[in-house]
Amino acid sequence: xxxxxxxxxxxxxxxxxxxxxEPEFFKLIVEGEKVVGLExxxxxxxxxxxxxxxxxTWDQVPFLVERICxxxxxSHPFAFVMAAEDCGRIEVPERAKFIRxxxxxxxxxxxxxxxxxxxxxxxxxxxVWMWAWKYREPVLDLFEMITGNRNHYAMNKIGGVxxxxxxxxxxxxxxxxxxxxxxxxxxxxxxxxxxxxLARLEGVGILPKRDAIDLGVVGPTARASxxxxxxxRDEPHAAYDRVGWNVVVFPEGDVLAKAKVRLVxxxxxVKIIRACLERMPDGPIENRVEEIxxxxxxxxxxxxxxxxxxxxxxxxxxxxxxxxxxxPSFMNLISNEIAVKGYSVADAALCLAAVDPCYCCTERLAAxxxxxxxxxxxxxxxxxxEKTERIRARxxx
Amino acid sequence: MxxxxxxxxxxxxxxxxxxxxxxxxxxxxxxxKVVAAAEFLFREIGCRFSIxxxxxxxxxxxxxxxxxxxxxxVIYTLKTLVPKDDPQVASITPKVPAANWIERExxxxxxxxxxxxxxxxxxxxxxxxxxxxQYPLRRDFDREPHVKPKPWDDK
Numbered sequence: 175x176x177x178x179x180x181x182x183x184x185x186x187x188x189x190x191x192x193x194x195x196e197p198e199f200f201k202l203i204v205e206g207e208k209v210v211g212l213e214x215x216x217x218x219x220x221x222x223x224x225x226x227x228x229x230x231t232w233d234q235v236p237f238l239v240e241r242i243c244x245x246x247x248x249s250h251p252f253a254f255v256m257a258a259e260d261c262g263r264i265e266v267p268e269r270a271k272f273i274r275x276x277x278x279x280x281x282x283x284x285x286x287x288x289x290x291x292x293x294x295x296x297x298x299x300x301x302v303w304m305w306a307w308k309y310r311e312p313v314l315d316l317f318e319m320i321t322g323n324r325n326h327y328a329m330n331k332i333g334g335v336x337x338x339x340x341x342x343x344x345x346x347x348x349x350x351x352x353x354x355x356x357x358x359x360x361x362x363x364x365x366x367x368x369x370x371x372l373a374r375l376e377g378v379g380i381l382p383k384r385d386a387i388d389l390g391v392v393g394p395t396a397r398a399s400x401x402x403x404x405x406x407r408d409e410p411h412a413a414y415d416r417v418g419w420n421v422v423v424f425p426e427g428d429v430l431a432k433a434k435v436r437l438v439x440x441x442x443x444v445k446i447i448r449a450c451l452e453r454m455p456d457g458p459i460e461n462r463v464e465e466i467x468x469x470x471x472x473x474x475x476x477x478x479x480x481x482x483x484x485x486x487x488x489x490x491x492x493x494x495x496x497x498x499x500x501x502p503s504f505m506n507l508i509s510n511e512i513a514v515k516g517y518s519v520a521d522a523a524l525c526l527a528a529v530d531p532c533y534c535c536t537e538r539l540a541a542x543x544x545x546x547x548x549x550x551x552x553x554x555x556x557x558x559x560e561k562t563e564r565i566r567a568r569x570x571x
Numbered sequence: 572m573x574x575x576x577x578x579x580x581x582x583x584x585x586x587x588x589x590x591x592x593x594x595x596x597x598x599x600x601x602x603x604k605v606v607a608a609a610e611f612l613f614r615e616i617g618c619r620f621s622i623x624x625x626x627x628x629x630x631x632x633x634x635x636x637x638x639x640x641x642x643x644x645v646i647y648t649l650k651t652l653v654p655k656d657d658p659q660v661a662s663i664t665p666k667v668p669a670a671n672w673i674e675r676e677x678x679x680x681x682x683x684x685x686x687x688x689x690x691x692x693x694x695x696x697x698x699x700x701x702x703x704x705q706y707p708l709r710r711d712f713d714r715e716p717h718v719k720p721k722p723w724d725d726k
Contacts, residue, residue, distance in 0.1 A: 199698065215697055215698055216694065216695065217693075217694060217695030217696055217697065217698065217699070218698070220695045220696075222707065224680075224708065225707050225708060260591075260592070260595065263592075387619070388668045388669065389668055389669050390619050390620045390621070390667075390668075390669030392619075403619065403641045405644075408639075408641045408642075408643075408644040409594060409644035409645075410644070469591070470591070470597075471591075471595075472595055472637065472646050472648070474621075474639075474646075481621070481639075483621050483622050483637065485622075485624050485635070485637065487626065495626070496624065496626045498622065498624040500621065500622035500673075504622070504672065504673075505622075505669065508671065508672060
């Protein structure tokens with residue numbers, strides 16, 4: 175970067191990488207090393223799901239919305255079937271509610287571990303990355319055992335679930351839960367005890383509570399800014415009101431708080447699944463649904479990244495008249511415009527990743543000046559990792 | 572009826588409140604009351620703006636603003652009807668900043684204008700060759716020209 179502090183430059187991050195689910199284009203406006211503004215452009219992965227859903231039957235839509243996101247692929251069909259059930263006033267059997275809760279919480283564990291790993295990679299702690307992903311793997315294996323797929327579980331249908339959790343699965347699930355609990359605790363202790371990690375995460379990318387409320391952010395992003403919301407508790411659905419658990423809230427608003435929310439939340443998920451396995455009643459797993467009566471319905475659930483919101487309207491035919499989907503990142507991303515301001519370019523990647531959107535974009539960072547490449551994704555990663563090294567060296571002295 | 576719907580009806584006398592179930596209330600207001608009603612729900616009641624939905628119906632465009640009252644777990648949906656020959660409604664973004672992106676999206680996909688919005692440029696198609704004024708979520712949208720495969724340019 176230039177030494178001229180007065181010169182504003184734009185550092186483009188993004189826009190497109192086919193590996194992850196949400197390509198966005200961040201224009202970092204920088205003065206020297208300092209970030210003074212951010213513009214976000216999106217739409218690179220707009221696939222017209224709302225348009226498509228209005229041309230599909232009610233039973234086909236869960237399969238469509240399952241493919242909105244690869245990481246939280248249970249949340250969208252879950253919210254959609256609840257919207258349809260709200261609209262058609264359909265009851266769900268007890269056992270199905272527990273099975274929905276278990277798959278949903280397993281998904282939260284694997285998603286949060288994914289984030290912890292990537293955050294570790296960003297600040298140059300590749301051990302954290304490898305460990306987090308190593309212990310995420312058994313959770314994916316569980317999904318394969320229960321649903322047949324490591325991702326895109328296709329568990330939800332209107333009126334119930336599509337597959338049962340068999341008694342012979344339960345010991346395996348418990349074994350993985352024990353492992354995950356032990357390892358997440360170890361990881362949490364290791365991360366929070368490390369002065370270098372604390373120096374990198376503490377006080378960085380702060381989103382004040384006022385802005386969090388104004389911008390309507392949801393999920394861990396909101397809870398790390400002291401906004402006490404969680405759809406699982408506020409609007410009890412599935413089996414969340416049958417088991418005891420806590421909503422994890424931290425008031426600081428920085429990246430460290432977001433990391434803590436996610437780590438502690440994974441442990442809460444373990445607790446929820448254990449209680450569900452204990453209390454799960456026997457019985458049918460689905461109710462037969464003849465039709466969705468005319469009306470409108472709203473379904474929402476707490477995805478790993480926050481509230482997923484689905485609105486449907488029915489005219490009594492076999493297709494929804496309107497289907498609105500709102501993913502949590504839609505509300506959370508805009509908060510980056512505030513959270514990243516005033517920090518250095520080395521912290522920018524971490525701040526942008528802290529709301530858990532898509533990391534792919536940072537790999538595509540490239541700054542051109544006079545047609546020559548000055549800066550790219552590797553450079554950003556290197557800068558971030560170098561900063562960690564500098565802090566580490568300073569602490570040694 | 573909850574305490575909030577009663578307060579709402581006292582404030583907006585000509586509004587219509589419909590309870591779908593104890594967790595879902597639909598509050599219908601006239602178009603010119605939308606901003607005041609949204610501000611009331613957001614600032615005075617302390618609801619969180621969840622999202623807005625636009626629907627192309629026979630009688631006009633229905634705009635729904637979903638507000639979530641997290642303390643009680645109830646969703647209050649503000650509803651208004653916009654005539655088809657004059658598709659515009661005042662922007663709530665100056666009062667409710669969270670509505671910024673969704674109003675841009677509705678303008679883009681449904682063609683509703685939101686006067687008063689600070690930055691109403693397209694949200695999703697700003698970096699594409701999508702021509703403006705084609706609204707895919709409208710009923711009369713012709714998708715044929717868009718689904719025809721383009722000839723592969725093999726240079």
